[in-house]
Amino acid sequence: MNKLLAALLCTVLAIACTESSSPARAFQIGKHRIEVMVPAGWQALDQGRQLVFRNGETTLIFTDLGAVRPDGFRDVAAAARELWRSGRDDEARTRLWELPLRTDLFESHDALERIREPWSGVLSVPRGAPYADVATDFDRLFAAIDAMQPAPIDRIMDDALPRLDHDPSRREVKSRQATRADNREAMLAETWMTLTHSDPRCLFVIVNAGRALALRCDRCEGAASAAFHDAAVSLHFAAESRK
Amino acid sequence: MSRHLRGSAWIALVACVLFGCRTEEQEQPAPREVFRWTSQAVSFSPPPAGWRREGELSGGVRGVRFVKEHSVGEAITVGEFHHIAERDRTAAIQELIDNFEKIDRYDFLRDSQLAQSRTDDLFTGHERRVAEEVNAALSRSRTSYLNDDPKMARGELENALAAARRFRLTLDDVLEKAALEPLRRQEPQRFASFERRNLQVGGEPAVSFAWSFELSGRRYERREVFVVHRSHLYVARFIGLEKTVPLFERVMTSIEFPQ
Numbered sequence: 001m002n003k004l005l006a007a008l009l010c011t012v013l014a015i016a017c018t019e020s021s022s023p024a025r026a027f028q029i030g031k032h033r034i035e036v037m038v039p040a041g042w043q044a045l046d047q048g049r050q051l052v053f054r055n056g057e058t059t060l061i062f063t064d065l066g067a068v069r070p071d072g073f074r075d076v077a078a079a080a081r082e083l084w085r086s087g088r089d090d091e092a093r094t095r096l097w098e099l100p101l102r103t104d105l106f107e108s109h110d111a112l113e114r115i116r117e118p119w120s121g122v123l124s125v126p127r128g129a130p131y132a133d134v135a136t137d138f139d140r141l142f143a144a145i146d147a148m149q150p151a152p153i154d155r156i157m158d159d160a161l162p163r164l165d166h167d168p169s170r171r172e173v174k175s176r177q178a179t180r181a182d183n184r185e186a187m188l189a190e191t192w193m194t195l196t197h198s199d200p201r202c203l204f205v206i207v208n209a210g211r212a213l214a215l216r217c218d219r220c221e222g223a224a225s226a227a228f229h230d231a232a233v234s235l236h237f238a239a240e241s242r243k
Numbered sequence: 244m245s246r247h248l249r250g251s252a253w254i255a256l257v258a259c260v261l262f263g264c265r266t267e268e269q270e271q272p273a274p275r276e277v278f279r280w281t282s283q284a285v286s287f288s289p290p291p292a293g294w295r296r297e298g299e300l301s302g303g304v305r306g307v308r309f310v311k312e313h314s315v316g317e318a319i320t321v322g323e324f325h326h327i328a329e330r331d332r333t334a335a336i337q338e339l340i341d342n343f344e345k346i347d348r349y350d351f352l353r354d355s356q357l358a359q360s361r362t363d364d365l366f367t368g369h370e371r372r373v374a375e376e377v378n379a380a381l382s383r384s385r386t387s388y389l390n391d392d393p394k395m396a397r398g399e400l401e402n403a404l405a406a407a408r409r410f411r412l413t414l415d416d417v418l419e420k421a422a423l424e425p426l427r428r429q430e431p432q433r434f435a436s437f438e439r440r441n442l443q444v445g446g447e448p449a450v451s452f453a454w455s456f457e458l459s460g461r462r463y464e465r466r467e468v469f470v471v472h473r474s475h476l477y478v479a480r481f482i483g484l485e486k487t488v489p490l491f492e493r494v495m496t497s498i499e500f501p502q
Binding site: 103108109172193194195196197198 | 276278279280296297298299300305306307344345346347
């Protein structure tokens with residue numbers, strides 16, 4: 001009888017001690033609306049443009065990296081145009097500065113210049129200028145965005161790395177792997193210290209509606225690595241998000 | 244033999260069978276890893292778990308130091324002399340050629356300037372001739388670029404690359420100045436007694452220096468092994484107890500130079 005009670009007690013304790021992830025929770029990270037499982041025992045800190053899961057010294061950080069493909073560029077330019085049309089050219093200029101005119105996101109230097117030229121044209125008009133003064137350059141900007149080739153996922157990762165504190169003089173990319181999550185293009189990468197091959201860092205970049213969302217995990221070993229991969233796998237974008 | 248001693252012997256035998264009779268001298272290195280500290284990769288089997296990794300960035304050496312945890316300061320270092328590696332300009336010029344279509348005028352002028360060979364503190368006359376050829380071709384490339392002649396500019400980059408590929412330094416060229424002078428300065432009393440041995444590491448001729456010293460009543464062994472591969476000078480270093488020398492030897496002899 002005592003043995004039976006002991007076995008029962010062990011079973012109850014085992015069930016009670018089994019870690020289970022809490023159900024998926026919804027968050028807004030920049031422009032991305034996501035649902036993701038917060039690992040059991042981890043704290044979720046919503047910081048607006050980034051979301052931090054913390055467990056002691058270990059953190060998982062989600063960050064909205066902004067537009068990376070033509071549809072993302074188009075959304076930024078469209079928002080800027082609407083602001084200008086409503087007489088808020090100052091805010092429109094701020095939006096236009098969000099356009100990432102960086103070489104990794106374009107197939108060639110010429111493709112970048114085709115967007116930079118009308119973009120500069122809009123930004124160079126005097127403050128307070130009416131929309132009519134920039135309408136032509138806005139049209140040219142949209143035409144250039146329409147002609148832009150979507151950057152492949154490995155170029156998007158190249159562009160993301162320095163923005164995720166990757167210093168190529170200290171760290172190297174150990175591995176990278178194209179993958180899909182929530183039916184969207186994504187890439188997993190792992191970096192480590194070039195000299196010692198220690199201090200692994202895991203990075204996950206996924207493209208949603210032309211914008212990149214990044215997940216980063218420093219000292220990505222053991223429980224931290226498992227939580228990172230669980231979070232990447234469980235990631236789900238809200239229904240109205242475009243792929 | 245008393246019953247107690249016989250019992251201990253049996254326990255030791257059973258433990259040997261179950262867990263293996265491994266001693267520190269038989270400690271096996273970990274699986275091979277490829278390190279890329281400069282444009283030339285080097286691979287070797289690092290010491291096993293229990294050896295903490297630290298970055299080595301001193302004395303002109305860039306590499307990794309493995310420090311044995313809970314020991315008396317035992318360490319194995321594998322590194323590369325980066326001031327010699329930087330004399331090989333092929334990677335910098337190749338990158339310039341690869342990015343020629345993408346980079347703007349400012350980046351081209353900056354990167355082509357940074358791709359130049361150094362012309363001071365050279366090891367050999369051959370190195371001087373190569374450096375002058377590389378720099379002259381890069382200068383002509385910049386002139387062509389500024390004259391809006393990208394085809395000619397790119398052609399001169401190819402000439403600079405061809406010249407840079409002729410750059411060669413051997414172990415004999417660099418050993419005295421890069422490796423032995425610092426050692427002699429560190430150990431002025433003992434240097435003459437160092438045991439010198441020629442060997443092969445990674446298929447290249449290498450030279451090993453061995454000596455020992457006493458500290459706090461312990462005898463420490465020191466080893467420094469130098470090898471040159473494609474004009475890149477590498478060093479494998481050891482400081483520690485005699486029983487750990489075999490592990491260092493296994494790490495050192497595992498060194499290879501992947502393409």
